[in-house]
Amino acid sequence: MATPGYPAAPHTAVDPTAGTAFRSAVDAVRAVEPRVADAIGAEIQDQRASLKLIASENYASPAVLLAMGNWFSDKYAEGTVGRRFYAGCRNVDTVEALAAEHARELFGAEHAYVQPHSGIDANLVAFWAVLSQRVESPALHRAGVRQVNDLTDEDWAELRRELGNQRLLGMSLDSGGHLTHGFRPNISGKMFDQRSYGTDPATGLVDYDALRATAREFRPLILVAGYSAYPRLVNFRLMREIADEVGATLMVDMAHFAGLVAGKVLTGDFDPVQHAQIVTTTTHKSLRGPRGGMVLCTSELAEHVDRGCPMVLGGPLSHVMAAKAVALAEARRPEFRAYAQQVVDNARALADGLLRRGATLVSGGTDNHLVLIDVSGYGLTGRQAEAALLDSGVVTNRNSVPNDPNGAWYTSGVRIGTPALTTRGLGTAEMDEIADLIDTALRGTAPATTAAGAPSKAQYVLDAQVRDAVAKRAADLLAGFPLYPGLDLA
Numbered sequence: 275m276a277t278p279g280y281p282a283a284p285h286t287a288v289d290p291t292a293g294t295a296f297r298s299a300v301d302a303v304r305a306v307e308p309r310v311a312d313a314i315g316a317e318i319q320d321q322r323a324s325l326k327l328i329a330s331e332n333y334a335s336p337a338v339l340l341a342m343g344n345w346f347s348d349k350y351a352e353g354t355v356g357r358r359f360y361a362g363c364r365n366v367d368t369v370e371a372l373a374a375e376h377a378r379e380l381f382g383a384e385h386a387y388v389q390p391h392s393g394i395d396a397n398l399v400a401f402w403a404v405l406s407q408r409v410e411s412p413a414l415h416r417a418g419v420r421q422v423n424d425l426t427d428e429d430w431a432e433l434r435r436e437l438g439n440q441r442l443l444g445m446s447l448d449s450g451g452h453l454t455h456g457f458r459p460n461i462s463g464k465m466f467d468q469r470s471y472g473t474d475p476a477t478g479l480v481d482y483d484a485l486r487a488t489a490r491e492f493r494p495l496i497l498v499a500g501y502s503a504y505p506r507l508v509n510f511r512l513m514r515e516i517a518d519e520v521g522a523t524l525m526v527d528m529a530h531f532a533g534l535v536a537g538k539v540l541t542g543d544f545d546p547v548q549h550a551q552i553v554t555t556t557t558h559k560s561l562r563g564p565r566g567g568m569v570l571c572t573s574e575l576a577e578h579v580d581r582g583c584p585m586v587l588g589g590p591l592s593h594v595m596a597a598k599a600v601a602l603a604e605a606r607r608p609e610f611r612a613y614a615q616q617v618v619d620n621a622r623a624l625a626d627g628l629l630r631r632g633a634t635l636v637s638g639g640t641d642n643h644l645v646l647i648d649v650s651g652y653g654l655t656g657r658q659a660e661a662a663l664l665d666s667g668v669v670t671n672r673n674s675v676p677n678d679p680n681g682a683w684y685t686s687g688v689r690i691g692t693p694a695l696t697t698r699g700l701g702t703a704e705m706d707e708i709a710d711l712i713d714t715a716l717r718g719t720a721p722a723t724t725a726a727g728a729p730s731k732a733q734y735v736l737d738a739q740v741r742d743a744v745a746k747r748a749a750d751l752l753a754g755f756p757l758y759p760g761l762d763l764a
């Protein structure tokens with residue numbers, strides 16, 4: 275049963291015409307390489323059969339999917355709308371301008387750049403836009419030249435040193451931050467001198483006082499807010515205040531929660547676009563569009579952001595920009611607000627259901643689309659819990675918890691999110707059933723014992739009866755919420 279007022283799965287419904295289009299497309303593939311066609315067919319079966327609680331995934335509409343499979347894929351379009359390095363871009367201009375217009379209107383942004391191929395790329399564009407605005411432009415001005423090619427070798431060497439010696443303050447990984455926010459394994463960690471802020475161990479909430487103290491001492495060029503595994507709201511007004519106080523540019527990476535901003539669930543202090551100079555996002559997570567990225571910014575940063583390609587990006591994926599325009603048009607409809615609210619209501623219902631059954635949640639609950647279960651309460655590592663849940667038909671991913679004693683590989687947490695299942699039409703009543711499935715499967719799992727007699731961090735024993743019963747209940751639940759109803763590839 276879906277929550278009253280939230281329609282069951284209209285978003286993935288496939289009408290007969292679109293159904294024919296998908297079938298013909300797969301047939302055309304089959305004629306060349308049948309194994310690819312088989313994999314496509316198997317993928318939709320897998321997606322239909324899995325109870326997908328991965329917080330970063332979703333299901334795009336048939337219109338979004340179909341907008342990607344066409345001749346825009348063949349077109350090179352380096353540059354920006356109306357200013358291309360290639361001839362014949364008028365149709366690409368149409369879709370890129372539309373996507374940018376929808377993005378500006380939807381988010382109330384002064385400028386939108388829709389070319390980034392992914393969230394990582396969007397962050398790179400943003401970092402280099404800020405470096406261009408605040409480091410490169412002043413250096414060119416000082417030298418009295420218009421562009422880098424006009425600098426002397428000495429001035430160029432000095433500018434390169436300066437570009438490579440800037441500071442960035444971002445959220446720590448185990449508090450829910452992202453690798454691209456200045457961590458060493460990512461290029462951002464090699465570009466910037468990075469420090470991080472975290473959450474208060476007592477509350478699990480961002481410690482703004484500690485953050486302010488670190489910012490005052492460290493004086494970063496860029497303060498990054500945004501997360502992939504923080505279950506609460508971030509006060510972006512306060513973040514901007516801190517950034518302004520220390521002369522930093524506030525950048526918000528809303529890759530995970532862009533759909534909640536688009537759907538007006540996050541407003542006021544919690545709407546990043548109102549407070550940050552630059553905002554990056556993916557388009558395929560809670561925003562429910564094609565796999566891709568996007569940058570929103572103030573007009574002062576626009577010319578710097580627009581240099582993304584060829585600065586750090588390859589030629590724009592015009593077919594994906596077409597799909598972004600479709601997805602953003604969908605997100606401007608009133609139904610999307612109902613969807614975003616339902617995502618949050620569902621996450622809260624899931625958290626409440628888990629808490630009632632005795633689970634431990636990081637920060638004690640959720641205010642957004644995701645829940646982080648501390649599975650050490652079940653005597654398991656994140657890796658064991660993730661695997662036992664998968665065996666039972668429940669798809670999640672393991673995740674560190676703050677100060678995780680099991681490190682980033684085994685971890686002590688499991689992250690779950692509601693954007694995908696909400697798109698499928700599941701409501702709060704189903705979330706309570708899912709909480710029971712998770713709790714039942716984890717209670718039925720124990721760590722295996724190593725040869726030395728200690729509990730293993732990877733191996734586990736899952737009661738087969740529990741596994742089969744949970745898997746059956748998960749399948750029964752999904753049967754009531756067909757995914758891409760109307761589509762039959764056979």
Ligand SMILES: *Cc1c(COP(=O)(O)O)cnc(C)c1O
Nearest residue numbers: 392393394452501502529530556
């Ligand atoms: C998912 C995510 C990204 C990366 O997105 P990709 O499209 O996979 O490159 C960047 N930042 C945050 C906060 C994310 O959650």
